Amino acid sequence: MSLNYAFSFSVFLLVLVVLNIYFFYTLNTINKKSPKFNVPKLRVDLTTNVFQDIYEYLNYLPNQYKNKNSKFMPIQKKLINSFNTSRVTNPAHAQHTWVEVDNWVSNISLFPHEDGIGGKMLHALQSTPIALVDNAPKGTQLKLLLLLEGNQKLYFKPKRYNLEHVINGKIYAGFDRHNSEVFAYYLAMVLNFKWIPPSVIRKVHLDNDILPVATSGLRKTMLKNSKGTLCIYGKCFYCKINETVCPDDNGEVEGAAILYLDKQLKVYKSPWRRSYNAKKMEWEIDRDY
Template sequence: MRSSQIALADNAPKGTQLKLLLLLQGKQKLYFKPKRYNVSDVIRGNIYAGYDRHNSEVFTYYLAMVLNYKWVAPSVIRRIHFNQDILAHAAAGLKRTMVKNDKGLVCIYGKCYYCKVNETVCPDNKGEIEGAAILYLDKQFKVNKSPWRRSYNNMKMEWENDFDFCKKVSMMLSTKRILNLIDISIIDFLIQNGDRHRYEVYKNKIILLDNGKGLGNPMLDEIDILAPLYQCCMISSSTWQTLELVSGGSLTETIKLLASFQGEKLTTDDHYRAVERRLLKVYATVKYCVAKHGSAKVFKNIDGI
């Protein structure tokens, strides 16, 4: 994924933001989300503001591995030489979404819902584009709307006004599915991804895809991302055991170690500290639920993370 020769580069077939579909010589396919920000950039505004962050995709992959969540697409940082790796193997459709900037560089604006000809990705002074290379999972997934999705406008969704919202969800979804959504909400809270408006399912498990809206602002802890946890007040026993194992800084230290094997710095120390701070809030939320309902009702012996 980091170094195999590219045989074909094209626009990804769908999506809201610019990404490429790469075919490797071994016939494997990758999504490639290009770098839009430096890792030290802070994204201001609402929880889903800004472009996707390529490093968030890779960080979430490592985070999910540490939390023993196996249903996540592998993702790595990759640097692609624009002329040798993209332009030389570009499909006709991709070439139609390339323009020259005022410096004479050929850049890509792509084909997607929010793509604009004046919002391009250009090679750096080495002629390279950095991004997240994400394994393309060539399966048909069932797509579902998240019960805890946002309106993306000023209108409040039902879950934002009804603290007993989980009772309604439990009439529509199984306990196992709700626990799976709670697992995902914990991961999303740790990275501050407030953009999980839908989820994909394969073999009755949620696949952790599209994690680019994390790592935006290390100073912000949007607690309502945890709504599935504090509204339902239950958690898989295996998830809780895993969370207890990664206390005291070991969660982020393990992620740093995994990233170092590839020689990458995935994010800033501020973001690592933020993840540890948010983990304490997850612990506090579970303790609140136990105090309110008792351990027998909170901890469920159904496989989660």
């Protein structure tokens, strides 16, 4: 009786193992045959080829991700219309725009995106004449503080790299990318995250726009390079005299014009902020954070 029982139990275990092998083989075969999930590996070289890889990756997405949600179309149309507006042509109109923006800013929203205010605001940031320029000493990298006609302030983060330039090294290597400020704002609008300050690309002429209205403090952080071009190294935590921003061949400096929010708002520190030294944040240590 015990021998028969042992034999039966052995047969049962053998059948169970065979079924498991068949089950995993079937799963593996299905995954290989399915074109939806046969995704090519992306090359992580961070060059312009990565865009081609992304588009190839998108071809393998299931069709359900390629269909536009009809509920999103009115939202998209409303968002686009808020930026298809008449331009600001004089300081009086710009002043009215700043009043509208100031009334909008609150603890739950940093920018307006309705009734055409967004378009007027960005154009005013980009084109309103500059009345005064100074160093913005706060922060780790070079920024200028611009006072526009109409008494509106903005931060100006100058361009350091071309778009295709790759920064090698640690997470804090190199300088901030000026266009990341603009990308963050555009992405915030699409996702309806109203916590990113409005930003737009602006070019300023060093001789015509900056020097005539520069403060004495800013002038002290300017010097000429080996070509005789006047450049700025600024005043900040990591600003160095040998790491300057110089104008291009047209005498212009490109940068991100970021709306200065002159209100006392409650600050909530992000739980996902990272550390830039040996001390690690909680989420970097706790895998179950």
